[in-house]
Amino acid sequence: MPGGPAIEVVTLKEGPPGIETQQHVDSVIPHLVQLVNDRQTYDGFVIACYSDPGLHSLREATTKPVLGISECGILTALTLGQKFGVIAILQKSIPRHLRYMGAMGVIDRLAGELAIDLPVIELSNEDKTFGRMVSVGKRLRDTHGANVIVMGCAGMARYRTPLQEAVGVPVVEPTQAAVAMAIGRVCLGWDAR
């Protein structure tokens, strides 16, 4: 959008290829803090990993808006359905996500979170990945009562539209949800403190 904020996409070169464990999450935080410290003139930041690594450390590092895609994906989902389901990549990430949703205080709105159980690396097999996402999405809808679905990984972005068509409930792509909220917050210019 002409006149809108410029968006810079940065890949943390120090991090692991994908975030699969709490150690992965915690290991990137000092690098993220450094990255934000190096960009004090920026107007806002989005952490584009569904574990929202370092969210609260970054909020201490700057008074500019810092948003996480898990947080914003879920908050956006709350406006699209009464019960949201989450599609995770890995089964072992679910407890980590549940702790996060507990800290957010939104557990009563959670229908459930289920994993497609493919390593991040296999996400390149699109047919397999999408097939699993559809089947998990339908299970969230039919067995857990989800009426909106959050894709629990930034790497799933390309599947939003076909997934929504296949499952028949709104699907939230969390990076876009977060960037949209961040643009709004940047434009409002509210300080964090």
Next chain:
Amino acid sequence: MPGGPAIEVVTLKEGPPGIETQQHVDSVIPHLVQLVNDRQTYDGFVIACYSDPGLHSLREATTKPVLGISECGILTALTLGQKFGVIAILQKSIPRHLRYMGAMGVIDRLAGELAIDLPVIELSNEDKTFGRMVSVGKRLRDTHGANVIVMGCAGMARYRTPLQEAVGVPVVEPTQAAVAMAIGRVCLGWDAR
């Protein structure tokens, strides 16, 4: 913003001068549905009353995004502090707001809601209104543990910046919060179904 969505502000001519009761809320819903039905080419809608009247009826009336300022003000507050406080106009509106926050499933994040207890009509006395807002805001911060405050009325908009300065915690103006989210949603172009 050039190229951004145009914003039309409509005052419901059929409604009461201010929303103070559940009857006020419910009475305007048919008119709001009509208003949305008359604007099917619009890209999205924000209900700019802190009781979010007709939110779910309007979501049935269109597949375009419909957002309420209470909902979006609270969701935005969730990204600015762990416990949010709400400043209401009237004491008698608090149970209505509590039912709404219960339906939203965010009660565990609520520090408290307190009223300045002035009728909507007296909001024109700015000194009195602002003085009460500051004192209620400080009480929410000190006694209830709020670290972010939501202004519980669209009519409080002008006080956001001075209130934030006076109380020392982020203050959310809900209409701007909702419009910012709505612009994001409109730009994303996700259907509601």
Next chain:
Amino acid sequence: MPGGPAIEVVTLKEGPPGIETQQHVDSVIPHLVQLVNDRQTYDGFVIACYSDPGLHSLREATTKPVLGISECGILTALTLGQKFGVIAILQKSIPRHLRYMGAMGVIDRLAGELAIDLPVIELSNEDKTFGRMVSVGKRLRDTHGANVIVMGCAGMARYRTPLQEAVGVPVVEPTQAAVAMAIGRVCLGWDAR
């Protein structure tokens, strides 16, 4: 019961044939307010629709007891089992009911709500309706852990006894539950304010 309060059953002639959407709910509220305003000498009111349309508007319209069948059906169920299930008519009503139960603050007691997914109009096919109710009731009992079931529509009243026999857990007919509570409240004569 001789000497007990007389019960008048009124059908709102302005309303839709059945309440299936939030718009249906909201559209009847002004008529319900009028109805109560026209009956200020009455001792109490029960809203005999499982969406409890206008409950809080009517409580503003009179100081006499106003009870909803959803509210009273659920409160009664809380005395009959630790986890209650709800049988809805339509899938699309479940989010609306969940918002209501969230506002009531009773979600932790909810086992689940499942729909028989027949339009109100088909409820006249008794065999089909009852068969679906039994199968949904057993699913609530076996898969969701319900030990009491609330029938989520006033139109299901005739099935209470056979459903309880078929499913083997207590079944609450919400209209009777609400009328029973209303009679009690009328006899107590407590003002609402």
Next chain:
Amino acid sequence: MPGGPAIEVVTLKEGPPGIETQQHVDSVIPHLVQLVNDRQTYDGFVIACYSDPGLHSLREATTKPVLGISECGILTALTLGQKFGVIAILQKSIPRHLRYMGAMGVIDRLAGELAIDLPVIELSNEDKTFGRMVSVGKRLRDTHGANVIVMGCAGMARYRTPLQEAVGVPVVEPTQAAVAMAIGRVCLGWDAR
């Protein structure tokens, strides 16, 4: 009410003069079970002590309705205000009541429970008792946000009307609330299983 159920009031002669501790609660349960076993022809039972001693044991002893005054007082309060406060006799009873409300799953509706901190024996000093109840009731209303109050002891019954007048919010007398619900349930004739 002519034709209504007869009400027999029984004082458990084996129990302590008042229920002040968990030991008091637990000690009377075998006697209550015996009492119900001796009255298998009765149509229903109300436990008229605010700790609802033996509620679930009695529900095993009979298929007839068994209601507790704490349970029914609270459920009735849920229809009279969004946040209920409880006036307890003794500070040390509050944790016991909180466990009970936690088991009921209604904590989100609780504004608070405060004690007048008089032993059951001193309840005979009416002026002192009532004065404390008013002051505690006002504190529940003003500091805790209660919009309905439950009197947390059967012995407080005589104060319902003056307390409601003094505090200005509905006051629930739990024994009457429970008896009213019990009469309704007896008339409905629903089995517990």
Next chain:
Amino acid sequence: MPGGPAIEVVTLKEGPPGIETQQHVDSVIPHLVQLVNDRQTYDGFVIACYSDPGLHSLREATTKPVLGISECGILTALTLGQKFGVIAILQKSIPRHLRYMGAMGVIDRLAGELAIDLPVIELSNEDKTFGRMVSVGKRLRDTHGANVIVMGCAGMARYRTPLQEAVGVPVVEPTQAAVAMAIGRVCLGWDAR
């Protein structure tokens, strides 16, 4: 452990052979109180029945630590997984356990509780019992999302290791969990008041 506290195991001779109902629970409390009163020189007490009968009465009977195996089994599980499942003996015990977990305020961490549905007496058939435990444990893991399991009966102790191997998630034996916590508390020597 040399120098560690001596452990005396006492079987209540007055109690039923197994605790299967709320009446069973309540009936043993006076005897448990007597038992604790007779042992005022002891340094702490563990109630080795998964219904934690008399927990709060015993805490009134002594200022020494009193711990229940249900409570401690669950608290220990909270350190081993984000969602805990419980394997009960009997279906009819689940509502009782749910009331207890509600009073503990830990429902949001509960994945679910399922019964093997064998009477205490049949626990002697080890193959049958273990087979059912494995199948229920796997259902808790796969359908309910449990990542730790609590064995809901002291009589299941011998199955901890093989159950953990068969199901592949940590399994808590509640008596050992409680005794371990009790030893710690006894060594700390903190008074209860």
Next chain:
Amino acid sequence: MPGGPAIEVVTLKEGPPGIETQQHVDSVIPHLVQLVNDRQTYDGFVIACYSDPGLHSLREATTKPVLGISECGILTALTLGQKFGVIAILQKSIPRHLRYMGAMGVIDRLAGELAIDLPVIELSNEDKTFGRMVSVGKRLRDTHGANVIVMGCAGMARYRTPLQEAVGVPVVEPTQAAVAMAIGRVCLGWDAR
């Protein structure tokens, strides 16, 4: 205790002098992981900082028990009172602790958390520190309804006994609580997976 596990106390030399911010918390995690990796023959680990830094990363680094003092202090408090209060050092740590308690799912048991608002460095002034702790402890007891208090910093250990005497409710020293639980878990020898 002869024969009991040896306890080694290690101070992380890389960390800040005290943990006061989320950045402090996150910055020490890689070092903690290294520390645990270097001690694979140890039988268990306790993180003796009330923010439980790296708890879940460390649980990935070893199958031996890893316990945090915040977690264990709170779990122990749950056995000592129905509502626990927490005394924090700094006001700004409270949101971080609240997120943690939300993730633990124990918010319904929290009476409140209040800060003495002294930097870690000033804890050496014992009179000032203790005086503030007593006043905050009494406020938690009287205004927030706490019946047990958790000291929210490892550095407060010396005040446990006098604080308990001054406030009159049980006080939990979280490091001892965690070490006691850890010894129990080490002795049980349950693997984490």
